[in-house]
Amino acid sequence: MSGLTIHALDAGYRKHRVIHALDLPTLAPGSLLALVGANAAGKSTLLRTLAGLLPAQGGRATLGEANLLSLDALERRRLLGYLPQSLPSAASLYAWETVQAALRATRPGISRREADRLGEQLFERLGLQALAMQRMNVLSGGQRQMVGLAQLIVREPQLLLLDEPTSALDPRWQLELLGAVREMARSHGLIAVLALHDLNLALRFCDRVLVLGEGRVLAEGRPAEFMTPGVLRAAYGVEGRVETCSQGATVVYIDRACPNPSFGAIA
Numbered sequence: 001m002s003g004l005t006i007h008a009l010d011a012g013y014r015k016h017r018v019i020h021a022l023d024l025p026t027l028a029p030g031s032l033l034a035l036v037g038a039n040a041a042g043k044s045t046l047l048r049t050l051a052g053l054l055p056a057q058g059g060r061a062t063l064g065e066a067n068l069l070s071l072d073a074l075e076r077r078r079l080l081g082y083l084p085q086s087l088p089s090a091a092s093l094y095a096w097e098t099v100q101a102a103l104r105a106t107r108p109g110i111s112r113r114e115a116d117r118l119g120e121q122l123f124e125r126l127g128l129q130a131l132a133m134q135r136m137n138v139l140s141g142g143q144r145q146m147v148g149l150a151q152l153i154v155r156e157p158q159l160l161l162l163d164e165p166t167s168a169l170d171p172r173w174q175l176e177l178l179g180a181v182r183e184m185a186r187s188h189g190l191i192a193v194l195a196l197h198d199l200n201l202a203l204r205f206c207d208r209v210l211v212l213g214e215g216r217v218l219a220e221g222r223p224a225e226f227m228t229p230g231v232l233r234a235a236y237g238v239e240g241r242v243e244t245c246s247q248g249a250t251v252v253y254i255d256r257a258c259p260n261p262s263f264g265a266i267a
């Protein structure tokens with residue numbers, strides 16, 4: 001497998017174009033890309049389009065040799081894992097059963113013993129052992145988010161598309177989830193694209209960050225390279241500082257909302 005490339009992608013809903021001629025220089029296997037930007041910037045629309053849930057209106061998106069915009073259902077299930085912003089409560093199945101079902105959907109011939117081994121390994125890696133025998137409809141939003149990720153990871157897709165995967169998680173579980181995704185990317189050559197509102201998590205965990213503004217790329221690059229107060233003003237209409245923390249990571253402090261925001265113009 002080689003990387004994820006997007007070229008001149010247009011996407012949206014019937015006559016409402018949301019994503020305009022979006023380009024993404026090739027993202028290498030093993031990388032995490034954060035999609036950030038204001039509400040309604042188009043993050044979910046872009047993820048849904050890459051996941052094949054929304055037809056593209058133009059352009060290309062490829063994963064290695066595969067054209068992401070015209071995969072059949074089987075190929076899509078084999079290559080992609082998509083975690084939507086809000087998960088259905090998924091009836092009364094046990095968390096363990098949902099992960100086993102996800103595994104069997106892509107590896108129907110897997111032995112019971114191997115499926116159990118992989119399931120146990122994953123629940124342990126994600127620290128979810130206590131949830132295995134709980135029913136999905138009694139889990140909290142954050143617990144469901146973690147089990148949702150387990151359902152995707154167990155299939156070992158090549159591309160993970162995660163829409164605000166940390167939105168319901170407390171700080172410890174945010175680190176667990178992003179750490180697990182990064183580890184999976186490094187060990188399996190997986191690519192992950194994550195819509196995130198927490199800029200500091202994006203800067204800390206992701207190899208590249210793409211800032212969307214009204215469906216266009218406002219800035220893109222490695223965390224330490226492109227984030228400036230001008231980008232914060234243009235993307236979010238806020239005044240902020242970009243500093244390096246004592247551990248060497250780029251961090252953002254938001255000070256106030258701009259009185260007269262000019263979205264989209266990086267000064």
Ligand SMILES: Nc1ncnc2c1ncn2[C@@H]1O[C@H](COP(=O)(O)OP(=O)(O)OP(=O)(O)O)[C@@H](O)[C@H]1O
Nearest residue numbers: 013016018037038039040041042043044045046195
């Ligand atoms: N099903 C839909 N039909 C028509 N327009 C939609 C639909 N879903 C989203 N939109 C519009 O597309 C635009 C982008 O929305 P999108 O959900 O992609 O933004 P987002 O960056 O993910 O926002 P947020 O951070 O608030 O989740 C918005 O103007 C929104 O109103």
